[in-house]
Amino acid sequence: xxxxxxxxxxxxxxxxxxxxxxxxxxxxxxxxxxxxxxxxxxxxxxxxxxxxxxxxxxxxxxxxxxxxxxxxxxxxxxxxxxxxxxxxxxxxxxxxxxxxxxxxxxxxxxxxxxxxxxxxxx
Numbered sequence: 001x002x003x004x005x006x007x008x009x010x011x012x013x014x015x016x017x018x019x020x021x022x023x024x025x026x027x028x029x030x031x032x033x034x035x036x037x038x039x040x041x042x043x044x045x046x047x048x049x050x051x052x053x054x055x056x057x058x059x060x061x062x063x064x065x066x067x068x069x070x071x072x073x074x075x076x077x078x079x080x081x082x083x084x085x086x087x088x089x090x091x092x093x094x095x096x097x098x099x100x101x102x103x104x105x106x107x108x109x110x111x112x113x114x115x116x117x118x119x120x121x122x
Contacts, residue, residue, distance in 0.1 A: 030104035056107035
C-alpha cells in the first residue's frame with residue numbers, strides 16, 4: 001500500500017515546507033518528485049537526496065519541459081532513478097504504476113538488501 005502526500009504551503013504550519021518535506025521523506029519508502037516548473041523542489045531535494053541514501057528518489061518531468069540547471073548534480077547519487085518523462089497528466093496516471101512506482105519500489109528493496117549485507121559483514 002502506498003500513500004500519496006501532496007504538500008503545499010500553509011502559513012499555519014509550525015515547520016517550514018523544506019523541513020516538512022524532509023520529515024516526510026524520512027518516513028517514506030521512496031520519493032516521487034515532479035521537477036516540472038521547479039520552484040521549491042531544488043531546495044527540498046537538497047535536503048533529501050544527500051542525506052537519505054536508503055530512500056530512492058524517482059524524478060518526473062513533463063516531456064515539453066527541461067530539467068532545471070542544477071538537477072544533473074542529483075543524477076550522481078545511485079539512489080536517484082533515471083528521470084521519467086511524461087506527456088500529460090493522463091499519460092502519467094496511466095503509466096504511474098509501471099514506470100514510476102514499480103521502479104522506485106524495486107530500488108528501495110535493492111537498497112535495503114545492500115544495507116542488510118553491509119551490516120552483516122564483520
